[in-house]
Amino acid sequence: AQRVTQPEKLLSVFKGAPVELKCNYSYSGSPELFWYVQYSRQRLQLLLRHISRESIKGFTADLNKGETSFHLKKPFAQEEDSAMYYCALRPPSGNTGKLIFGQGTTLQVKP
Amino acid sequence: EPEVTQTPSHQVTQMGQEVILRCVPISNHLYFYWYRQILGQKVEFLVSFYNNEISEKSEIFDDQFSVERPDGSNFTLKIRSTKLEDSAMYFCASSGQGRETQYFGPGTRLLVL
Known part of the structure; x- marks a missing residue:
């Protein structure tokens, strides 16, 4: 079954501390993985995708196929x-581009 | 920067009534999507639409749901006879190609009483 799991509903850290938002996926092929972010009162927007291998706003995510993880x-x-923050998977086959989302993790950064 | 827009932002309806949720995708995009998020749950794919027809739908997207692109700009989701469990946030998204970045609208919060 295609599934994305984000085990933490809430992650609370202090400003300046390191952050790791966990994402594990279940898929038999080679899917594309994404992180989307939703700031307060704003729409869902793409943060980064694994094929770009880029850093956005200081965030990085590495796809680990052995562990089927894509932690942010x-x-x-x-x-x-x-x-x-939502982790999402796109199946590799087909052209429809549907996204399968995890449950989301709320990141709270305290001053 | 072009954005996906959705109307209304909120809709309250009685069980059994029909609702139409409207979306205006980004103008040169070709692929359109609807997702929903029931309160406290994950964002779920409903349907994708390309070249004036449904390209994929989920098991949630039963006969009560339909989508349409009635003109060159709007993309609508119709729920024929709403149920209490249809209460959710409904997101529209569009992309230039099927496997490109999807841009999301702000959502329509539907409440079925």
Whole structure:
């Protein structure tokens, strides 16, 4: 079954602390993995995708196919990082592009 | 920067009534999607639409649901006879190609009483 699991509903850290938002997926092929972010009162927006291998707003995520994980990391959290973060998977086949989301993790960065 | 827009932002309806949720995708995009998020649960894929037809739908998207692109700009989701469990946030999204970045609208919060 296609599934994305984000084990933490809430992650609370202090400003300047490292952050790791966990994401594990279940899929038999080679899916694309994404992180989407939703700031307060704003829409869902793409943060990064594994094929880009880029760092956005200081966040990085490495796809580990052996562990089927795509954890999101940032070395020093900022208060403006406080938001809801969703890990998502796109199946490799087909052209429809549907996304399968995890439950989301609320990141709270305290001053 | 172009954005996906959705109307209304909130809708309250009685069980059994029909609702139409409207979306205006980004103008040069070709793929359109609807997702929903029941309160406290994950965002779930409902349907994708390309070239004026449904390209994929989930098991949630039963006969009570339909989508339409009635003109060159709007993309609508109709629920024929709403149930209490249809209460959710409904997100529209669009992308230039099927496997490109999806851009999401702000959502319509539907409450069925």
